[in-house]
Amino acid sequence: MGALLAFAPVSSRAASSQMAIITAPDTPRLAFNPYTLRNIYLKKIFVDGHGQRLTPVNLPSGALLREAFAHTILHMDDGQLQDYWDKQYFQGVSPPYVLASPDAVVQFVAKTPGAIGYVAACQVDATVRVVMTVTLPSTPSDELPACPQRHASP
Numbered sequence: 001m002g003a004l005l006a007f008a009p010v011s012s013r014a015a016s017s018q019m020a021i022i023t024a025p026d027t028p029r030l031a032f033n034p035y036t037l038r039n040i041y042l043k044k045i046f047v048d049g050h051g052q053r054l055t056p057v058n059l060p061s062g063a064l065l066r067e068a069f070a071h072t073i074l075h076m077d078d079g080q081l082q083d084y085w086d087k088q089y090f091q092g093v094s095p096p097y098v099l100a101s102p103d104a105v106v107q108f109v110a111k112t113p114g115a116i117g118y119v120a121a122c123q124v125d126a127t128v129r130v131v132m133t134v135t136l137p138s139t140p141s142d143e144l145p146a147c148p149q150r151h152a153s154p
Contacts, residue, residue, distance in 0.1 A: 018121035021132040027113045032131040055115045056096040068136045
């Protein structure tokens, strides 16, 4: 029933089954763990310890990494999340922003104080800070797609 998680620093050989939780380099100021991250994404925690507003961002519905994040961190499937956000909406709470791609998540998080996102560990660059790494439980049928090679900027 429960998923086995491993939390570790990102290595240079990060596999596609490694998910990195990222923030802007200098914010937010929180001790990240699965419980805190879940509460940020369910909008039960709105600010960090210094009053910085937190802005969680999601990948699009149907993205394999989003499904893995929802299952592993939020412990919910799409139907449960939809029900949760339908109820929250009527209390004036909107779900996290949705960005079109992992590159968009990295760019938004890098430029937005308080933003928090998730991408495959191999998609992280120097513009963001990795605050937590999650090893996703996987089977051959639900393996995440391999990361494309990134070319260094001149």
